[in-house]
Amino acid sequence: DTGVSQDPRHKITKRGQNVTFRCDPISEHNRLYWYRQTLGQGPEFLTYFQNEAQLEKSRLLSDRFSAERPKGSFSTLEIQRTEQGDSAMYLCASSYRATNEKLFFGSGTQLSVL
Protein backbone atom coordinates (compact mmCIF):
# COMPACT_ATOMS: atom_id res chain seq x y z
CA ASP A 1 0.00 0.00 0.00
CA THR A 2 1.52 3.33 -0.99
CA GLY A 3 -0.92 5.63 0.80
CA VAL A 4 -0.39 7.75 3.89
CA SER A 5 -0.03 5.51 6.92
CA GLN A 6 -0.79 6.51 10.51
CA ASP A 7 -0.11 4.63 13.70
CA PRO A 8 -1.82 3.84 16.00
CA ARG A 9 -5.37 3.90 14.67
CA HIS A 10 -6.79 4.32 18.14
CA LYS A 11 -5.30 5.54 21.40
CA ILE A 12 -6.97 5.69 24.79
CA THR A 13 -5.08 7.47 27.52
CA LYS A 14 -5.61 9.01 30.91
CA ARG A 15 -5.52 12.73 31.45
CA GLY A 16 -2.01 13.94 32.13
CA GLN A 17 -0.26 11.22 30.14
CA ASN A 18 1.91 11.85 27.09
CA VAL A 19 1.05 10.34 23.71
CA THR A 20 2.91 10.15 20.41
CA PHE A 21 1.50 9.48 16.96
CA ARG A 22 3.37 8.55 13.83
CA CYS A 23 2.71 9.38 10.19
CA ASP A 24 4.41 7.87 7.15
CA PRO A 25 3.63 9.96 4.07
CA ILE A 26 3.52 8.80 0.49
CA SER A 27 7.12 8.34 -0.59
CA GLU A 28 8.58 11.27 -2.51
CA HIS A 29 5.97 13.62 -1.04
CA ASN A 30 7.89 16.50 0.42
CA ARG A 31 5.03 18.23 2.23
CA LEU A 32 3.46 16.74 5.32
CA TYR A 33 0.51 18.19 7.21
CA TRP A 34 -1.15 17.51 10.55
CA TYR A 35 -4.83 18.25 11.09
CA ARG A 36 -7.22 17.70 13.98
CA GLN A 37 -10.88 16.83 13.56
CA THR A 38 -13.63 16.70 16.15
CA LEU A 39 -17.02 15.11 15.65
CA GLY A 40 -19.19 16.94 13.15
CA GLN A 41 -16.48 19.39 12.17
CA GLY A 42 -14.10 19.71 9.28
CA PRO A 43 -10.39 19.08 9.79
CA GLU A 44 -8.49 21.96 11.39
CA PHE A 45 -4.94 22.74 10.37
CA LEU A 46 -2.26 22.23 13.02
CA THR A 47 1.12 22.36 11.31
CA TYR A 48 3.04 21.43 8.18
CA PHE A 49 6.53 20.50 7.02
CA GLN A 50 8.41 21.05 3.82
CA ASN A 51 10.92 18.22 3.91
CA GLU A 52 12.31 18.41 7.48
CA ALA A 53 11.50 22.09 8.05
CA GLN A 54 8.41 22.97 10.04
CA LEU A 55 7.10 26.00 8.20
CA GLU A 56 3.92 26.92 10.04
CA LYS A 57 2.14 26.14 13.29
CA SER A 58 -1.45 27.00 14.03
CA ARG A 59 -2.46 28.91 17.12
CA LEU A 60 -4.37 25.72 17.97
CA LEU A 61 -1.03 24.06 18.62
CA SER A 62 -0.35 24.83 22.26
CA ASP A 63 3.03 24.38 23.94
CA ARG A 64 1.96 20.86 24.90
CA PHE A 65 2.04 19.84 21.24
CA SER A 66 5.22 19.21 19.30
CA ALA A 67 5.76 17.78 15.84
CA GLU A 68 8.92 16.60 14.17
CA ARG A 69 10.00 15.31 10.81
CA PRO A 70 13.70 14.68 11.42
CA LYS A 71 14.74 13.15 8.11
CA GLY A 72 12.10 14.60 5.89
CA SER A 73 10.23 11.31 5.73
CA PHE A 74 7.99 10.14 8.60
CA SER A 75 6.67 12.57 11.19
CA THR A 76 5.65 12.32 14.84
CA LEU A 77 3.13 14.39 16.76
CA GLU A 78 3.49 14.37 20.54
CA ILE A 79 0.97 15.68 23.04
CA GLN A 80 2.24 16.17 26.57
CA ARG A 81 0.04 16.23 29.67
CA THR A 82 -3.06 15.34 27.68
CA GLU A 83 -6.37 16.98 28.53
CA GLN A 84 -9.89 15.81 27.78
CA GLY A 85 -10.20 18.56 25.20
CA ASP A 86 -7.44 16.89 23.20
CA SER A 87 -9.79 14.05 22.34
CA ALA A 88 -10.14 14.12 18.56
CA MET A 89 -9.10 12.46 15.33
CA TYR A 90 -5.57 13.45 14.34
CA LEU A 91 -5.08 13.33 10.59
CA CYS A 92 -1.89 13.38 8.60
CA ALA A 93 -1.70 14.32 4.93
CA SER A 94 1.04 14.64 2.36
CA SER A 95 1.48 16.27 -1.02
CA TYR A 96 4.07 16.04 -3.73
CA ARG A 97 4.92 19.59 -4.48
CA ALA A 98 5.28 22.83 -2.63
CA THR A 99 1.88 24.42 -2.85
CA ASN A 100 -1.54 24.23 -4.39
CA GLU A 101 -1.42 20.49 -4.82
CA LYS A 102 -3.89 17.92 -3.65
CA LEU A 103 -3.38 16.52 -0.18
CA PHE A 104 -3.72 12.80 0.43
CA PHE A 105 -4.89 11.90 3.90
CA GLY A 106 -4.25 8.92 6.12
CA SER A 107 -6.96 7.18 8.12
CA GLY A 108 -6.12 9.13 11.22
CA THR A 109 -5.43 8.37 14.88
CA GLN A 110 -8.48 8.56 17.12
CA LEU A 111 -7.43 9.84 20.55
CA SER A 112 -9.64 9.47 23.59
CA VAL A 113 -8.51 11.14 26.81
CA LEU A 114 -10.30 9.81 29.88
Add this chain to the structure above:
Amino acid sequence: GESVGLHLPTLSVQEGDNSIINCAYSNSASDYFIWYKQESGKGPQFIIDIRSNMDKRQGQRVTVLLNKTVKHLSLQIAATQPGDSAVYFCAEFNTDKLIFGTGTRLQVFP
Protein backbone atom coordinates in the same frame (compact mmCIF):
# COMPACT_ATOMS: atom_id res chain seq x y z
CA GLY B 1 -11.20 36.29 8.10
CA GLU B 2 -11.25 33.51 5.58
CA SER B 3 -13.85 30.79 5.86
CA VAL B 4 -15.28 27.98 3.84
CA GLY B 5 -18.88 27.17 4.58
CA LEU B 6 -21.59 24.87 3.33
CA HIS B 7 -25.25 25.70 2.84
CA LEU B 8 -26.84 22.44 4.01
CA PRO B 9 -25.65 20.15 6.80
CA THR B 10 -27.59 17.11 5.51
CA LEU B 11 -28.76 16.14 2.05
CA SER B 12 -31.02 13.13 1.46
CA VAL B 13 -31.41 11.77 -2.06
CA GLN B 14 -32.93 8.72 -3.64
CA GLU B 15 -30.65 6.19 -5.21
CA GLY B 16 -30.22 6.96 -8.90
CA ASP B 17 -30.95 10.66 -8.55
CA ASN B 18 -28.36 13.37 -8.99
CA SER B 19 -26.93 15.11 -5.91
CA ILE B 20 -25.76 18.68 -5.65
CA ILE B 21 -23.68 19.83 -2.70
CA ASN B 22 -22.96 23.52 -2.37
CA CYS B 23 -20.17 25.48 -0.75
CA ALA B 24 -19.42 29.17 -0.28
CA TYR B 25 -15.96 30.57 0.24
CA SER B 26 -14.98 34.04 1.38
CA ASN B 27 -11.40 34.55 0.19
CA SER B 28 -11.55 35.89 -3.34
CA ALA B 29 -7.77 35.39 -3.66
CA SER B 30 -8.05 31.61 -3.30
CA ASP B 31 -7.13 29.87 -6.52
CA TYR B 32 -7.39 26.17 -5.76
CA PHE B 33 -10.26 24.13 -4.36
CA ILE B 34 -10.74 20.48 -3.52
CA TRP B 35 -13.74 18.31 -2.70
CA TYR B 36 -13.21 15.45 -0.27
CA LYS B 37 -15.42 12.56 0.75
CA GLN B 38 -15.15 11.20 4.28
CA GLU B 39 -16.69 7.96 5.46
CA SER B 40 -17.12 7.14 9.10
CA GLY B 41 -13.83 6.33 10.82
CA LYS B 42 -11.73 7.14 7.77
CA GLY B 43 -9.66 10.05 6.57
CA PRO B 44 -10.86 12.44 3.84
CA GLN B 45 -10.65 10.95 0.37
CA PHE B 46 -9.83 13.17 -2.60
CA ILE B 47 -12.67 13.39 -5.12
CA ILE B 48 -11.93 16.23 -7.49
CA ASP B 49 -10.17 19.57 -7.60
CA ILE B 50 -10.45 22.77 -9.60
CA ARG B 51 -8.27 25.80 -10.12
CA SER B 52 -9.58 29.32 -10.39
CA ASN B 53 -8.79 29.57 -14.10
CA MET B 54 -11.56 27.03 -14.74
CA ASP B 55 -15.29 27.15 -14.06
CA LYS B 56 -16.07 23.47 -14.54
CA ARG B 57 -14.26 20.17 -14.21
CA GLN B 58 -15.60 16.69 -14.68
CA GLY B 59 -14.55 13.36 -13.27
CA GLN B 60 -16.16 9.98 -13.12
CA ARG B 61 -19.81 10.70 -12.14
CA VAL B 62 -18.73 13.94 -10.47
CA THR B 63 -18.61 17.51 -11.68
CA VAL B 64 -17.33 20.55 -9.82
CA LEU B 65 -18.53 24.01 -10.74
CA LEU B 66 -16.79 27.18 -9.66
CA ASN B 67 -18.43 30.60 -9.74
CA LYS B 68 -15.81 33.16 -8.78
CA THR B 69 -18.24 36.06 -9.11
CA VAL B 70 -20.28 34.89 -6.15
CA LYS B 71 -17.53 32.77 -4.56
CA HIS B 72 -19.48 29.55 -4.83
CA LEU B 73 -18.52 25.93 -5.46
CA SER B 74 -20.75 22.98 -6.10
CA LEU B 75 -20.22 19.25 -6.39
CA GLN B 76 -22.60 17.32 -8.58
CA ILE B 77 -22.81 13.55 -8.28
CA ALA B 78 -24.63 11.77 -11.08
CA ALA B 79 -26.74 8.68 -10.47
CA THR B 80 -26.10 8.67 -6.72
CA GLN B 81 -25.36 5.26 -5.26
CA PRO B 82 -25.54 3.92 -1.70
CA GLY B 83 -21.73 3.94 -1.64
CA ASP B 84 -21.82 7.71 -2.05
CA SER B 85 -23.24 8.08 1.46
CA ALA B 86 -20.65 10.06 3.41
CA VAL B 87 -19.75 13.56 4.59
CA TYR B 88 -18.48 15.83 1.83
CA PHE B 89 -16.13 18.73 2.45
CA CYS B 90 -15.02 21.51 0.21
CA ALA B 91 -11.60 22.88 1.03
CA GLU B 92 -9.89 26.04 -0.02
CA PHE B 93 -6.13 26.31 -0.47
CA ASN B 94 -5.04 29.41 1.42
CA THR B 95 -1.46 30.38 2.38
CA ASP B 96 -0.04 26.90 1.77
CA LYS B 97 -2.71 24.97 3.63
CA LEU B 98 -6.20 23.64 3.08
CA ILE B 99 -9.02 25.22 5.04
CA PHE B 100 -12.08 23.02 5.45
CA GLY B 101 -15.71 23.79 6.10
CA THR B 102 -17.95 21.78 8.41
CA GLY B 103 -19.21 19.41 5.73
CA THR B 104 -22.46 18.14 4.28
CA ARG B 105 -23.75 14.68 5.09
CA LEU B 106 -25.14 12.91 2.05
CA GLN B 107 -27.68 10.18 2.77
CA VAL B 108 -28.80 7.92 -0.04
CA PHE B 109 -32.04 6.00 0.39
CA PRO B 110 -33.43 3.24 -1.82
